[in-house]
Amino acid sequence: GVRTRKNTKKVLALRSSLKPAEFFIINLSISDLGMTVTLFPLAIPSAFAHKWLFGELTCLCYAVCGVLFGLCSLTNLTALSSVCCLKVCFPNYGNKFSYSHACLMIVGVWCYAMVFAVGPLANWGHYGPEPYGTACCIDWYAPSQDTLSMSYIICLFLFCYALPLAIILLSYILILITVRGSRQAVQQHVSPQTKTTNVHILIVKLSVAVCIGFLTAWSPYAVVAMWAAFVEPSTVPPIAFAFAAIFAKSSTTYNPVVYLVFKPNFRKSLSKDTAQIRKRICSSPCKGSPVPGEKDLQRQTSLRCNKDASNSTRLSNGLVDSHGACLHCTEAGPHCQQTPPQRTARVLISTSYSEVTVRQLPEKMQNN
Structure with a gap:
């Protein structure tokens, strides 16, 4: 075939x-x-x-x-x-x-x-x-x-x-x-x-x-x-x-x-x-073969990750606060794990921008 x-x-x-x-x-x-x-x-x-x-x-x-x-x-x-x-x-x-x-x-x-x-x-x-x-x-x-x-x-x-x-x-x-x-x-x-x-x-x-x-x-x-x-x-x-x-x-x-x-x-x-053989071996998304039903779960998680990544919050300074969850493969485990989302913002300090997390934003504003 x-x-x-x-x-x-x-x-x-x-x-x-x-x-x-x-x-x-x-x-x-x-x-x-x-x-x-x-x-x-x-x-x-x-x-x-x-x-x-x-x-x-x-x-x-x-x-x-x-x-x-x-x-x-x-x-x-x-x-x-x-x-x-x-x-x-x-x-x-x-x-x-x-x-x-x-x-x-x-x-x-x-x-x-x-x-x-x-x-x-x-x-x-x-x-x-x-x-x-x-x-x-x-x-x-x-x-x-x-x-x-x-x-x-x-x-x-x-x-x-x-x-x-x-x-x-x-x-x-x-x-x-x-x-x-x-x-x-x-x-x-x-x-x-x-x-x-x-x-x-x-x-x-x-x-x-x-x-x-x-x-x-x-x-x-x-x-x-x-x-x-x-x-x-x-x-x-x-x-x-x-x-x-x-x-x-x-x-x-x-x-x-x-x-x-x-x-x-x-x-x-x-x-x-x-090099092609090595690339095929290393390009697999996760180590180990997924169990039945796990492949669909990984696809749903990936879609949700992309959806979250597209969400953004516009701050008062006109810049975009982008955040989202990303999938990563760790060498310790055979399955993909979802890292918690990180919300960041860019703050204008003097004449340059500085990127900080949302949690650090109040402290940064007080310092400046």
């Missing part, structure tokens, strides 16, 4: 306020949430039990979800960096980047990740338990026995680590060069220079955070994968696979920190929503 229409309007308003590039951040949140929901509830109890607890089929699904959501996040970061580079370094083309282009690229990100996630199901590589025994992922021992598995690991390293890393580094290097050139072009103007300096600092922080986060999360897995593929797998200690998996799953933590903390528009939106 009405609430559904309101929610629909809110969604449409949110969509219209988003820039096309920000759809990648939403997609990144979806992939990180998918990894968190599908992996952690199974990995945590298995870690406490020191063994995999959920059977072979669940192990296979766990591995597929881990590769799918992990590669989707990784590829999404690559697409986002390339779009940012396009908009900053090549604005003639970047300004033409629309919502349809963003949606098309997001579909491509999921298809790209799906190819490598489904590959082991078609015997291009294999899934199996991790060497440390409490999770499932790609079978790192298979490349030493199978040529297809070896080709899968090599393609995974090239197209899901080396190529994305190169694109991210190149994109942010070009962005930094472009922003640095813009900063030097406006050095004669103080205000634009300050603004450009702030933008430059923000982009430097974002670039460093993205690159460090990417390297920290995925480099251990890449090193361990190459180690297991080209060296005797038995020489790789299980603890190395465990640490590689932990660092890879840490991407669900650093991605929100990087793109929500370093993005000013997201901070503004978050603070705005928080």
Whole structure:
């Protein structure tokens, strides 16, 4: 009904306020949430039990979800960096980047990740338990026995680590060069220079955070994968696979920190929503929920208060004596209380007016 229409309007308003590039951040949140929901509830109890607890089929699904959501996040970061580079370094083309282009690229990100996630199901590589025994992922021992598995690991390293890393580094290097050139072009103007300096600092922080986060999360897995593929797998200690998996799953933590903390528009939106929630909580007229019949009594009291407030007495000096009762909420009690009316008058003393209560009026007149 009405609430559904309101929610629909809110969604449409949110969509219209988003820039096309920000759809990648939403997609990144979806992939990180998918990894968190599908992996952690199974990995945590298995870690406490020191063994995999959920059977072979669940192990296979766990591995597929881990590769799918992990590669989707990784590829999404690559697409986002390339779009940012396009908009900053090549604005003639970047300004033409629309919502349809963003949606098309997001579909491509999921298809790209799906190819490598489904590959082991078609015997291009294999899934199996991790060497440390409490999770499932790609079978790192298979490349030493199978040529297809070896080709899968090599393609995974090239197209899901080396190529994305190169694109991210190149994109942010070009962005930094472009922003640095813009900063030097406006050095004669103080205000634009300050603004450009702030933008430059923000982009430097974002670039460093993205690159460090990417390297920290995925480099251990890449090193361990190459180690297991080209060296005797038995020489790789299980603890190395465990640490590689932990660092890879840490991407669900650093991605929100990087793109929500370093993005000013997201901070503004978050603070705005928080302020609205706080305003709704604090704008209630009284604490506690009224008992049946109390709401009508409060309305009658409010009307009577307004009526009393409109009553006034005109004094001999031509000024108006206004009085009335007002409703106030006290923190001590959950209900509204009515304060007694205060009648006041303004008295001319020398060349200035003084406001006193009616009770104090005789004493004031005697003193003057």
